Amino acid sequence: MKILEERILKDGVVRAGNVLKVDCFLNHQMDISLFQDMAKEWKKRFADKKINKILTIEASGIAIACIAATEFDNIPVVFAKKNESLNIDGEIYSSKVSSFTKKRVYDVFVSKKYLTPEDHVLIIDDFLAVGSALNGLIDIVEQSGATVEGLGIAIEKGFQGGGDKLREKGYQLESLAIVDVLDAENGTIKFRE
C-alpha cells in the first residue's frame, strides 16, 4: 500500500536489532486518517470473505482494529488481553506469546463469551515479525471453533519470516507494507515488490 510505505520512509526510524520505530503515526501517536485508508484497503482485499468479528491484541492493535471495523459495517472488535485482570472472570481461551520488543513471554487471553464456532474472524495487528502474537491469536480463534477468515497486518518485517510461514499454511495474510530490508547502519528501508 503506497501511502503507508511512503509514510514509513518519511517518518519511520531504523534502530539496531531490526527495530523499526513508527511511534509518530502508528503505535504511540496515531494518524486516524491513515488508519481509515488502511481500513479501506483491507475491506477491498477481504471483499469476498464473510467476516462478522475482528480480533486484535492490546495495546497498539486496538486502534487500527477499531477503525477497520468502521469499514466492515461496525462489526464487534475483541481484543486479547495480555495480563490476568481481576475484571475478567469465567472461562478464557489463552495462548503463549513472546514479545520481540520486550524480550519476554506472556499469556494472552480472550473470554470464551466473545468467540464462538459461529464466528468468522479477521485478525488485525500493527506488526508482524516472527509471528508470535499472530500465531497466538490464531491459536485462540481455533480453540474456540471459530473460523480465521484472514489476517490483516499494517507492517510486516518480511525478512523475519513469520508472514511467509503463515502464507504457506494457507492463510490469507494481507500486510499493507512488507519490509524486506531494514539496515540500521545507513537507515535503509526496502519494501517487497
Next chain:
Amino acid sequence: MKILEERILKDGVVRAGNVLKVDCFLNHQMDISLFQDMAKEWKKRFADKKINKILTIEASGIAIACIAATEFDNIPVVFAKKNESLNIDGEIYSSKVSSFTKKRVYDVFVSKKYLTPEDHVLIIDDFLAVGSALNGLIDIVEQSGATVEGLGIAIEKGFQGGGDKLREKGYQLESLAIVDVLDAENGTIKFRE
C-alpha cells in the same frame, strides 16, 4: 447519555468491591456503533472548545479515543503507555497512577515529541472512579505546557468522588454515564439525574 445508561443496565454486571463489568461492549468486546454515538455526544458537549489532539491511556481507552477522533476531524490520538518499552527512546513526560482493578501503582508516560505547549488536548478514558489515571494524564499534559480543554469519560463511578473533585477544580468533565449507586448484593445500578 440515555443509550449508554440503557446499555449498562442491559449488559453491565455488578460485582463485589464496586466493580462494574462492561466487558461485553466496552473493554474486551467493543461495540463500535455505540462508540460512534458516544463520540458524537462528546463532539456536541465540547463544541465550543478548540481541540487539536486527543490523549488517552492504554489499553481500553484507545478504542473510544480513536473513534472519538473521527468526530473531531481526525485529529491525532496519543496514548500514554503503562510500561517502559524498548521501542520508546528520548525524553518522556511521566506520572504515577494506581489501578483500582489491578491494585498496583505503575508509571505512565508520553514521549515529549507528542505533546507541546501549542496543543489543546481532550483527554478520553473509559472509566473514572477515584481519578488516578485521569489525574496522571492531566499531570502529563500540564508538564508539557499544553492546555487541557476537557475530559471525556464513558462511565464515571460518581460515588467514588474523583469526578466531583475535578469539576471543583474547574475542568470541563463530560462523563456519559454517572453511576451513583452500585449494589452488588441485589445488582442495583442507579445513575445521577
